[in-house]
Amino acid sequence: MRTASLWRYAIPLDAGVVLRDQRIKQRSGLVVRLRDGSAEGWGEIAPLPGFSHEDLPQAQDAAEAWLTSWCAGDSAAESRLPSVAFGLSCALAELDGTLPAAGNYHSAALCVGDPDQLFARLQALPYPVAKMKVGLYEPIRDGMLVSLLLEALPDLQLRLDANRSWSPEKARQFARAVGPELRQRIAFLEEPCRTPAESCSFSAETAIAIAWDESVREAGFVVAAQPGVTALVVKPTLTGSIRHLQQLITAAQQQGLTVVISSAIESSLGLTQLARLANWLTPQVLPGLDTLDLMQHQLHRRWPDSSLALQALADREAIWRG
Numbered sequence: 001m002r003t004a005s006l007w008r009y010a011i012p013l014d015a016g017v018v019l020r021d022q023r024i025k026q027r028s029g030l031v032v033r034l035r036d037g038s039a040e041g042w043g044e045i046a047p048l049p050g051f052s053h054e055d056l057p058q059a060q061d062a063a064e065a066w067l068t069s070w071c072a073g074d075s076a077a078e079s080r081l082p083s084v085a086f087g088l089s090c091a092l093a094e095l096d097g098t099l100p101a102a103g104n105y106h107s108a109a110l111c112v113g114d115p116d117q118l119f120a121r122l123q124a125l126p127y128p129v130a131k132m133k134v135g136l137y138e139p140i141r142d143g144m145l146v147s148l149l150l151e152a153l154p155d156l157q158l159r160l161d162a163n164r165s166w167s168p169e170k171a172r173q174f175a176r177a178v179g180p181e182l183r184q185r186i187a188f189l190e191e192p193c194r195t196p197a198e199s200c201s202f203s204a205e206t207a208i209a210i211a212w213d214e215s216v217r218e219a220g221f222v223v224a225a226q227p228g229v230t231a232l233v234v235k236p237t238l239t240g241s242i243r244h245l246q247q248l249i250t251a252a253q254q255q256g257l258t259v260v261i262s263s264a265i266e267s268s269l270g271l272t273q274l275a276r277l278a279n280w281l282t283p284q285v286l287p288g289l290d291t292l293d294l295m296q297h298q299l300h301r302r303w304p305d306s307s308l309a310l311q312a313l314a315d316r317e318a319i320w321r322g
Helices: 056-071 082-096 115-123 139-152 168-176 196-206 242-254 268-281
Strands: 002-012 026-036 039-045 129-133 157-161 186-190 210-212 229-234 258-261
Touching: 002 056, 026 056, 026 082, 039 056, 039 082, 039 268, 056 082, 082 242, 082 268, 129 139, 139 157, 139 168, 168 196, 186 229, 196 210, 229 242, 242 258, 242 268, 258 268
Parallel strands: 129 157, 157 186, 186 210, 210 229, 229 258
Antiparallel strands: 002 026, 026 039
């Protein structure tokens, strides 16, 4: 017999979390549990404000409709809402045992916080790969900080993310602040300019590798090898189901591109599932999942070695049962 439950959560975030020029005080989402006989599967549905096309009420309506159909024994089609499709696909994959238990809990370190503490943290990394947001301040400042880190830590590789924030001239200002000898240690710069064509021109001019992030989620996107493009950064909460993720990875590998599975600031439940997907589908690539410390507690499942308190869903009343 099939049954399902749906919970809603809201986790306070650190004061410094800014998404698309708006400060976010909490991360909200849904958690789903599927049961079929003795088998059980969990998933997280968490549209990201400013990035997802759907909002949380829309996701909840779609999830409840899908769950009603599934509990009735129907083979419900994937939701057209990416966050719903991803969360439900994770629950189904746990239910039928296709999502392996082993996870890759190492991650590119997120460069935030006090500079002295950041340096100490980066020096202690088992894998010297870090991620830095750029484009929030002046590009010359960003370039100087990137140079400082790369010069101080000679083994460090940086993944940068500009979120399409720069004009071509501002992107050039950033590049001029990074010495040519350091640029090869920028693993990639995600979407530096406002259009893919401008980003490709920037890469050709500066020899700084780029990656697609926002472009992956746009209608009509085709995975194709292009000069200067080395990777796709995929946030499954924003792209869709595990099946769709597998299709992207296969297409990218055929084109000689790397796929980095990345967080959309999910709770510890969603992050642990992303770690398992990364270990399964991109085993040679360090994922980008270092976002848990932005939150004030964990949810339902622990991230290994995290000292944050864990909140159990068993203590909360489900908002939907079927």
